[in-house]
Amino acid sequence: MIWVIGAILIWLALWALNIRLARRGHRFWVPVIFGFAILVLWEGTVRGLEISPIILPAPSQIAAKIATSTDVLWGDFVQTVLKGAMSGLVIGCAAAFAVSILVDRSPFLQRGLLPIGNFVAALPIVGTAPILVGWFGFDWQSKAAVVVVMVFFPMLVNTVQGLKESSAMQRDLMQTYAAGYTTTLLKLRLPAAMPFIFNGLKVATTLALIGAIVAEYFGSPTKGMGFRISTEVGRLNIDMVWAEIFVAAMVGSALYFAVVILEKAVTFWHPSQRG
Amino acid sequence: MKSIGPVLSVLIALVAIWYGATVWMNSGWTYDQAERKGLTPSFSEVVQDTMNQKRPRLPAPHQVAEELWKTTVEKKVTSKRSLVFHGWITLRATLMGFALGTALGIALAVAIVYSRVMEMSVMPWAVISQTIPIVALAPMIIVLSSSIGIEDRNVPKAIISAYLCFFPVLVGMVKGLRSPDAMQLDLLRTYGASGITSFLKLRLPTSVPYLFTSLKIGIAAALVGTIVGELPTGAIRGLGARILIGDQFGNPMMIWSALFAAAILAGALVTILGIVQNITLKRMGMAQ
Incomplete structure (x- = not known):
């Protein structure tokens, strides 16, 4: 019981500290302390109520597991993230980008593709995973294929929308400069589309990890994060599952914030970036 | 409502691509079967076969539509196959x-x-x-x-x-x-x-x-x-x-x-x- 009460007390103390920090506007420390407080609460509850590690391991146990099995985690990371998700993400985004540049020249195609793309982007495309695993085999190629299908439509819709972003006045200006199609595209319309493209990229990075992991549930060589999660759940090694979840969370957040940093660098001129 | 025409044409194009892909993806099996029987099928026979396989790699749109119809309208709602x-x-x-x-x-x-x-x-x-x-x-x-x-x-x-x-x-x-x-x-x-x-x-x-x-x-x-x-x-x-x-x-x-x-x-x-x-x-x- 002491553990639980202690954890709640620490939680309250940290919350009080957060209230003081928030008044002074510490944008970085407040969420960090909040996250830390949740970990303390979790650890205290698991220890105090003696919850079996088969149900919910404590953060310290998960950390210990991560420390002792780095080589397995690294192997899974390479298989799922670098080979599956990354190659799929690059191919899917490049394909969507190319198609939207082509579609961009025809307003007819735009009007036809946008509603369909929007609709498809909302569908549970992860369901195609078993089909694509059947077509491309068990290795990372099939995972990349699932990721390509998943990221294609959100990227396409955002890029097509973004390319329409420049105003008639701006395009007229380019025309008075005697700029051709390519110049206008490169100097005006692509930069104007960047905020939309980055929105698409943010969606795509999360989808890429989901796709790569789900596809592994349907068949995989004996490594990969999805494979590990599904087999270790079956063997009740729940701490290993949480270790994989931790890696997945780290990778997901890292990818997302990489896109955010890139966005800040590329679209520094956009109102949303000039805090 | 201006976009109905374009949406429909894109949809039709997608279905056409799908049919094309059906022929391309399923024809391997067809040729394989024909070779075992010692036949050389003509192209139209191959196309016909790829559209109607029982376990195709890629089912044709009409097959999917048929299956949807069978498992929704023709089955009782309480059936486990519905x-x-x-x-x-x-x-x-x-x-x-x-x-x-x-x-x-x-x-x-x-x-x-x-x-x-x-x-x-x-x-x-x-x-x-x-x-x-x-x-x-x-x-x-x-x-x-x-x-x-x-x-x-x-x-x-x-x-x-x-x-x-x-x-x-x-x-x-x-x-x-x-x-x-x-x-x-x-x-x-x-x-x-x-x-x-x-x-x-x-x-x-x-x-x-x-x-x-x-x-x-x-x-x-x-x-x-x-x-x-x-x-x-x-x-x-x-x-x-x-x-x-x-x-x-x-x-x-x-x-x-x-x-x-x-x-x-x-x-x-x-x-x-x-x-x-x-x-x-x-x-x-x-x-x-």
Whole structure:
């Protein structure tokens, strides 16, 4: 019981500290302390109520597991993230980008593709995973294929929308400069589309990890994060599952914030970036 | 309505590509079979065969449509082979998750709008929570809820879909609740309105258009969540389970028809919300 009460007390103390920090506007420390407080609460509850590690391991146990099995985690990371998700993400985004540049020249195609793309982007495309695993085999190629299908439509819709972003006045200006199609595209319309493209990229990075992991549930060589999660759940090694979840969370957040940093660098001129 | 023509032509083009791909993907099997019998089929025979295989690599559109028709209209709704039955299972979990996620999203949004500490501590984590691939957590959630003693198989699925759908609602509602400008808030203060009154009469009504936009994203996300929740868990009912079983038994028709049923379900849900949105906004005098 002491553990639980202690954890709640620490939680309250940290919350009080957060209230003081928030008044002074510490944008970085407040969420960090909040996250830390949740970990303390979790650890205290698991220890105090003696919850079996088969149900919910404590953060310290998960950390210990991560420390002792780095080589397995690294192997899974390479298989799922670098080979599956990354190659799929690059191919899917490049394909969507190319198609939207082509579609961009025809307003007819735009009007036809946008509603369909929007609709498809909302569908549970992860369901195609078993089909694509059947077509491309068990290795990372099939995972990349699932990721390509998943990221294609959100990227396409955002890029097509973004390319329409420049105003008639701006395009007229380019025309008075005697700029051709390519110049206008490169100097005006692509930069104007960047905020939309980055929105698409943010969606795509999360989808890429989901796709790569789900596809592994349907068949995989004996490594990969999805494979590990599904087999270790079956063997009740729940701490290993949480270790994989931790890696997945780290990778997901890292990818997302990489896109955010890139966005800040590329679209520094956009109102949303000039805090 | 201008876009009906283009949409239709793109759809027709997609179906045409699909038929082309059917011939290309299934012809290997056809040639293989013919070679074993010592025949050399003509091209038209090959095309005919690729359209009507029992276990094609890629079923033709009409085959999928036929399968959909057979498993929805011609089967009794209560039959375990009826897609309506499985769709209903999925829909129920989706709606549960949607309700849960929406409630959570709105509650968090209200807390965030009124409390700076909440905003600074919760908002970054809400963003991070969406970058965590939920599918990694899905098997965990199912194990956890069964060991706590929740027998209902809908609960873990609903939790997963709530996890996916609370975020758009949260972001939309924070934006919506903040959308009244300082002038309007000041006006209510000069009326001597209390915090609750200005919330109910000003902030809540102005947030409704934002709410509906995010609800439409949220319900699609909730459906994705339910299906993801059904995929890796050995569920036996629901559209995700149909996909899983179709994969295990090597029955591509089952996978494809379940996929299209899911797409139709998603479309129907978003459309219904769109209609409700139109009616509500018109009633409130906010329709554009």
